[in-house]
Amino acid sequence: MKDGETVFEKYAYPYSGDMPHTLFSVTKSIVATAAGFAVDEGLFSLDSKILPFFPEYEHCESDEWDNLTVRSILTMQSNKEFSFLQDMTGNYAEMFMKAPFRKDKGFLYSNNDAHMVAALI
Secondary structure, X not given: OEOOEOOOOOOOOOOOOOOOOOOOOHHHHHHHHHHHHHHHOOOOOOOOEOHHXXXXXXXXXXXXXXXXXXXXXXXXXXXXXXXXXXXOOOOHHHHHHHOOEOOOOOOOOOHHHHHHHHHHO
């Protein structure tokens, strides 16, 4: 896009411009880029805690919230429990906030963490 006009468009078979399709992890790259802009604009820092940004949601009780920052969700280290088979038609932010923390800490590829970055922005 340039000046609001499409200047280049390409689709791989069997897709076309009028056929919605899943983008899978492309969205994660776009959301991470948007987070970089938000940090640059001073909307939050990588070390900002997540909990204060979502006061409208009930959340699980845990001391782990003190460690949950923008950086931890950007790097998929929220340590929140989820299932790749869970119903994804509900409110992602609410599901994330209510989910318990995992016992096994560290990186875990997570659509939920990426969604929370988008919800934060």
